[in-house]
Amino acid sequence: MIAIKTEGLTKRYPNGRGCSDIHIEVREGEAFGFLGPNGAGKSTCVKMLVGLTFPTEGRASLFGEPIGSLAARRMIGYLPELYRYQEWLTGREVVELHARLCGLSREEITRRVPEMLDKVGIGLRSRDRVKHYSKGMQQRLGLACALVGDPRILFLDEPSSAMDPIGRGDVRRLMRELKERGITIFLNSHLMEDVEMLCDRVALLNDGKILSQGTVDEVLRKSPVWRLRVGGWEPRLLEWLREETGLKIVMSGAQADGAAVLEAEIVDEEQAGWLHHLLIEQGVILYESARAQTRLEEWFVTELAGKNHRGERA
Ligand SMILES: Nc1ncnc2c1ncn2[C@@H]1O[C@H](COP(=O)(O)OP(=O)(O)OP(=O)(O)O)[C@@H](O)[C@H]1O
Numbered sequence: 001m002i003a004i005k006t007e008g009l010t011k012r013y014p015n016g017r018g019c020s021d022i023h024i025e026v027r028e029g030e031a032f033g034f035l036g037p038n039g040a041g042k043s044t045c046v047k048m049l050v051g052l053t054f055p056t057e058g059r060a061s062l063f064g065e066p067i068g069s070l071a072a073r074r075m076i077g078y079l080p081e082l083y084r085y086q087e088w089l090t091g092r093e094v095v096e097l098h099a100r101l102c103g104l105s106r107e108e109i110t111r112r113v114p115e116m117l118d119k120v121g122i123g124l125r126s127r128d129r130v131k132h133y134s135k136g137m138q139q140r141l142g143l144a145c146a147l148v149g150d151p152r153i154l155f156l157d158e159p160s161s162a163m164d165p166i167g168r169g170d171v172r173r174l175m176r177e178l179k180e181r182g183i184t185i186f187l188n189s190h191l192m193e194d195v196e197m198l199c200d201r202v203a204l205l206n207d208g209k210i211l212s213q214g215t216v217d218e219v220l221r222k223s224p225v226w227r228l229r230v231g232g233w234e235p236r237l238l239e240w241l242r243e244e245t246g247l248k249i250v251m252s253g254a255q256a257d258g259a260a261v262l263e264a265e266i267v268d269e270e271q272a273g274w275l276h277h278l279l280i281e282q283g284v285i286l287y288e289s290a291r292a293q294t295r296l297e298e299w300f301v302t303e304l305a306g307k308n309h310r311g312e313r314a
Contacts (some may be wrong), residue, residue: 001027002025002026002027002028002063003027003028003029003030003063003152003153003184003226004024004025004026004027004032004049004056004060004061004062004153004184004186005024005026005060005061006022006023006024006025006049006059006060007058007060008021008023008047008057008058008059008182009021009022009023009045009048009055009057009059009060010022010055010056010057010058011041011044011045011047011053011055011056012056012057013056014046015143016256017039017041017208018041018044018056018152018200018208019040019041019042019044019045019205019208019209020057020208020209021058021209021210022045022058022139022205022208022209022210023210024203024213026184026186026201027184028063028152028182028184029183029184029186030089030176030180030181030184030200030201031179031187031198031199031200032184032185032186032187032199032200032201032202032203033188033189033198033199033201033202033203033216034046034186034187034188034202034203034205035188035190035192035195035202035204035205035296035300036204036205036206036211037206037304039279040205040206040207041205041207041208042157042188042205042206043081043157043188044188045205046078046155046157046186046188048067049067049155049186049199050059050067050073050076050078050155051060051068051069051072052203054068055067056161056164062075062076062153063075063152063153071313074102074103075151075152075153076151076152076153076154076155077145077146077147077148077149077151077154077155078146078155078157079139079142079143079145079146079154079155079156079157079159080142080155080157080259081157081158081161081188082222083138083139083142084138084159084251085130085138085141085142085145086199087129087130087131088129088130088131089129089130090126090127090128090129090130091117091122091125091127091128091130091137091141091144092113092114092117092126092127093128093202093233094124094141094145095113095116095126095141095144095145095148096109096113096139098145098148098149099112099113099148099149102148102149102151111245112148112150112185113148114126116144116147117144119144119174120141120143120144120145120147121140121167121170121173122137122140122141122168122171125137130233132193134290135162136162136163136164136167137160138160139159139160139162139163139167140167140170141215143156143159143169143174143299145169147178147243151183152183152184153180153183153184153185153186154183154184154185154186155186156175156185156186156187156188156189156308157188158188158189158190159171159175159187159189160172160191160194161190168191168194171194172198173185174196174305175187175194175198176185176197176198182314183184185198185199187199187291192213192295192296192297192300193296195216195296196220196295197279198225199216200215200216201214201215201216202214202215202216202219202296204299204300204303204304206303206304207307207308210306211303211307212303216296219294219299220293220294220296224230224264224265224266224267224276225263225264225265225266225291226263226264226265226272226289226290226291226292227252227261227262227263227288227289227290227291227292227293228262228263228264228275228276228279228286228288228289228307229259229260229286229288229289230259230261230262230279230284230285230287231259231260231285231287231289232258232283232284232285233258233259233260233284234258237282237284238251241275241278241279243273244278245264245266245271245275245278247265247266247271248264248265249262249263249264249265250262250263252261253270263292266291276289283313
């Protein structure tokens, strides 16, 4: 079932910025990574999907319900990029308020609010006022608010931007758990590792438009480069190996004690076997050998190379 569908979704602000002609489909239970440089239009698109701002053209739906409708809004949980909660309330009161807005019954509120506060790791501080919370705690509070209504679709705009590495790890685990429960996740993030680990598919936005989209597996195509960490290396071997194998081999790191890292472009596995055989025959010690993988970060940088990032320009 399609959870999120957009057709030519466009928002043009009076200054001409925003995003345009966005076509995406996210299936139920999928995690979708929405990526792009600063100012690309990611938050604008999310704000339309959650019904906070209106499209100037195009349309979109959540499980078939038009965005902005009550039926669509009932299905979502949203952690905004710039979250601010009522400083004079306690954390618990803020989540209770969100639970009431979601229409939860008194019994559900009594059960779910403390459960969500514990889940995001602020249960012990839930009776403190928000003004005494750190930025990371406020972001955790925002996650509790997004989750309290038990949403079918979760929109997370930079969910761990204010958190320390421990907090980021907590959010990563939480997102994985939610995905395992079948919740559809739409994630805006600059943390490529998180996107790579969680998302099934990604779209890359630049200058308000989708530049590229596909499954994470497609994007992280296997690279032809093998990386070998070796010991007992002698510089004379490099030229000899190139001649024996006919492969393009470079040394990406060599030390006086014979430790070195080689990178070889290998198309088929026979060549890999031959290279490893020759190295061992020459008395080289193989500590590690693996095919290098393109990381999402490299994909992001490569796709955007030479492109204009209008959103960031004055
Ligand atoms: N309310 C607004 N009025 C006018 N222009 C806006 C408004 N909100 C955003 N913009 C502009 O629209 C473009 C897209 O902004 P948006 O916040 O959607 O980008 P983003 O991809 O979420 O960026 P970031 O990664 O920095 O959060 C930017 O050029 C921004 O300056």
